[in-house]
Amino acid sequence: MEVSADLLGDFLHTIYEGFDTSKEIEPKMWRELQRTMNEAAAEGLTRGEYQPRHNDRFLDAMRHGNEVFAAFKVHAMGKAMADKLRDSNGNIKPFEQWSNDVRTIASHHTGAWLRTEYNTAVLRAHAAADWQEFVENKDIFPNLRWMPTTSPDAEASHRSYWEKKLTLPVEHPFWEKHHPQDRWNCKCMLEATDDPATPADVVEDMPAPQPQRGLDNNPGKDGHLINDTHPYFPEKCAQCPFYKPRGVKNRIRAVFVAHKKDCFNCPYIDGKLPGSNGFILKNKYKNGGTLSIHELVDKQKTDYHDIIEVAQSFAKDGHKVEITPSVHFKSEEYKQIYGSLIGTKYERKCPDFRVDGVFYEYESFVRPWSKKKVGRMLSHGMEQSPYIVINNTKGCSDRFIRKNIIARRNVKADIREVWVYEKGKMRLMFKDGIFVNNNGETEVPPRGNVP
Numbered sequence: 001m002e003v004s005a006d007l008l009g010d011f012l013h014t015i016y017e018g019f020d021t022s023k024e025i026e027p028k029m030w031r032e033l034q035r036t037m038n039e040a041a042a043e044g045l046t047r048g049e050y051q052p053r054h055n056d057r058f059l060d061a062m063r064h065g066n067e068v069f070a071a072f073k074v075h076a077m078g079k080a081m082a083d084k085l086r087d088s089n090g091n092i093k094p095f096e097q098w099s100n101d102v103r104t105i106a107s108h109h110t111g112a113w114l115r116t117e118y119n120t121a122v123l124r125a126h127a128a129a130d131w132q133e134f135v136e137n138k139d140i141f142p143n144l145r146w147m148p149t150t151s152p153d154a155e156a157s158h159r160s161y162w163e164k165k166l167t168l169p170v171e172h173p174f175w176e177k178h179h180p181q182d183r184w185n186c187k188c189m190l191e192a193t194d195d196p197a198t199p200a201d202v203v204e205d206m207p208a209p210q211p212q213r214g215l216d217n218n219p220g221k222d223g224h225l226i227n228d229t230h231p232y233f234p235e236k237c238a239q240c241p242f243y244k245p246r247g248v249k250n251r252i253r254a255v256f257v258a259h260k261k262d263c264f265n266c267p268y269i270d271g272k273l274p275g276s277n278g279f280i281l282k283n284k285y286k287n288g289g290t291l292s293i294h295e296l297v298d299k300q301k302t303d304y305h306d307i308i309e310v311a312q313s314f315a316k317d318g319h320k321v322e323i324t325p326s327v328h329f330k331s332e333e334y335k336q337i338y339g340s341l342i343g344t345k346y347e348r349k350c351p352d353f354r355v356d357g358v359f360y361e362y363e364s365f366v367r368p369w370s371k372k373k374v375g376r377m378l379s380h381g382m383e384q385s386p387y388i389v390i391n392n393t394k395g396c397s398d399r400f401i402r403k404n405i406i407a408r409r410n411v412k413a414d415i416r417e418v419w420v421y422e423k424g425k426m427r428l429m430f431k432d433g434i435f436v437n438n439n440g441e442t443e444v445p446p447r448g449n450v451p
Contacts, residue, residue, distance in 0.1 A: 001118045003110035021078030027274035027295040037066035044125025061223030072232040077109040121225040124181045131220020138170045141192035151187040157209040182211035228263035291315040296325035303364045313426040326350045351385040364391040386416040
């Protein structure tokens, strides 16, 4: 159970080329690790003969737990590698030197450690399936007995439990802190029985070894195959790279007030998880508006921050907004993102974002500024989409912009909307043949005339 050399190579190049491992989750490696954990879960549940149910919250919790675990594993691995990018003088190492320096990190995370995590996840998923059955049948078999390990190299941690045939009720608090698979690769099991429970004094005299980090929960109850106490996870919210409360007041409060950690129910982490379609939710507003950014978007683009502000403006008005990447028109990503453009005159184009499914193009200018660049922005925008946002930070007059729009309409150009972005603010200037002025008043100009 290892990550392919090609995927690992891509991961290394992504980090070396500047991917911010301290704040973001690299999507390709995340998907592979998530897939691996889901395979382990499926294998373990099948061994336990688990029967999925309608709206199965237990399986949902297990899937989401795997997503979160994979996210923190990718983050831990990426950060450890990124920390070795520079030499003692602060200079970026040559790629070959750096890749050799992080070889041990890579082999641990994607080799031996991953195999152990997979094998333990299989065992714990099996145990979780068994637990669900124990709870369902506790009226018939009210107690659970700790059975001997099947491992040929068993450690002594659980020996006293099976030697004394520890037997306790399903609801006994003992099972909250002690259970099979609370140690890596443990192959102990529980068995349902109607035999009498072990006397309390015998239980009290038994040694109580502490579970290993990440295995201290009962996956049969919460569905988490590896808990958020694992070393990949932060010890507290203040140390989490994804916990970023909004607003000055909330950020200050986070410094002084200990927030109870619950990584599997954290909106900050959920907001960082790459979606199945590649879009990552960044902002969600009370009126239902959302802003998502595709994982392939080039965040080094000169107009990236402008596009963010423009997209946020639409999202704050209650729209679903997605910032889209530039991808090759023959790629699977193009079909997934821009499929609605295939067969139209905009096929092969990659507009900057979409609002409620409608593609928009943002156009800015290269300095020095001149009024002629308004026309160029409109012309370039029209090549990508009939819905255009232009940068008018330099304050070109509305009259001049209107003149340029009318000139293009007179030659049958397809322009449906033109928005103006000025010093961080957005306003609609033209929509479906109607101009809108600063006061919100509208007018329909005759073709061939400039109002």
